[in-house]
Amino acid sequence: MRAGEKVREFYEALLAAWGPQGWWPAETPLEVCVGAILTQNTAWRNVERAIENLKAAGALQVPALWALPEQELAELIRPAGYFNVKAGRLRNFLRLVVEEYDGSLEQLFELPTERLREAVLAVRGIGRETADSIVLYAAQRPVFVVDAYTLRLAFRHGIVDLDADYETLQEAFAGSVEKDVAVWQEYHALLVRAGKLHCKKQAPVCAGCPLQKFLEEGEPREPF
Numbered sequence: 001m002r003a004g005e006k007v008r009e010f011y012e013a014l015l016a017a018w019g020p021q022g023w024w025p026a027e028t029p030l031e032v033c034v035g036a037i038l039t040q041n042t043a044w045r046n047v048e049r050a051i052e053n054l055k056a057a058g059a060l061q062v063p064a065l066w067a068l069p070e071q072e073l074a075e076l077i078r079p080a081g082y083f084n085v086k087a088g089r090l091r092n093f094l095r096l097v098v099e100e101y102d103g104s105l106e107q108l109f110e111l112p113t114e115r116l117r118e119a120v121l122a123v124r125g126i127g128r129e130t131a132d133s134i135v136l137y138a139a140q141r142p143v144f145v146v147d148a149y150t151l152r153l154a155f156r157h158g159i160v161d162l163d164a165d166y167e168t169l170q171e172a173f174a175g176s177v178e179k180d181v182a183v184w185q186e187y188h189a190l191l192v193r194a195g196k197l198h199c200k201k202q203a204p205v206c207a208g209c210p211l212q213k214f215l216e217e218g219e220p221r222e223p224f
C-alpha cells in the first residue's frame with residue numbers, strides 16, 4: 001500500500017475504532033490558545049487545573065489576562081509546570097494580540113492562513129506544533145498538526161523516515177487527506193490517542209491497535 005493510501009486509510013480505521021475525540025476541549029478560542037501554550041511538556045489534566053484557576057480569577061479574556069502582572073499569571077498557571085516560562089510565552093502571545101490586533105483574537109484570525117501561521121510562529125517561545133494547534137483549533141483553519149506521536153507512528157509504518165522534519169511529516173498527512181478543518185482536527189486527535197495508547201516511545205503495543213492490520217509483514221519498522 002502506498003504511503004498516501006495508508007494515511008487515508010489510517011484515518012478511517014482510527015475513527016471507526018474510537019469515534020470523534022471532541023477536540024479541542026475548550027469553551028472559547030482564547031481558551032484553546034492558552035491550552036495550546038500551556039500543554040507543552042505536561043499532561044493535559046495539569047493544563048485543566050491551570051485553566052480552572054484562570055477562569056476562577058476571571059482572567060480568561062484578553063484584557064483581563066493581559067492586565068495580570070506576570071508573577072500573578074505565573075502563580076495561577078503553576079499546575080501546568082514551567083510556569084514562569086509559560087507565563088512569559090502567554091504574555092508574548094497576548095502582546096501580539098493587544099499591540100497589533102487591537103486586543104481582538106477575531107481580528108488576528110482574519111489573516112490569510114499562511115500569514116496567520118507565520119504571525120503566531122513569530123511569537124517568542126511558540127513552536128510549530130503550538131502555532132499550528134492554535135491555527136487549526138482556535139482559528140479553525142486547515143493546517144495539519146503533527147507531533148512526536150505522529151512521527152513515531154508514521155515511521156513505524158514506513159510513511160516517513162525518522163529524520164523527517166516537521167514540514168515533511170506535515171505534508172505526508174496534509175497532502176494525502178481531504179483538506180477539511182473538521183477532518184484534520186479529528187485526525188490529529190486520533191493520532192495522539194493512538195500514540196498514547198499503543199504507539200509508545202519505548203515499544204509499540206500493536207496488539208489491539210486499530211492500525212495493526214496495516215503493518216507490512218505484520219511488524220512495525222524498527223528500531224525507532
Ligand code: SF4
Pocket residue numbers: 153156157194198199200204205206207209210211212213215220
Ligand atoms: S502500535 Fe503498532 S500498529 Fe499501532 S500505530 Fe504503532 S506500530 Fe502501528
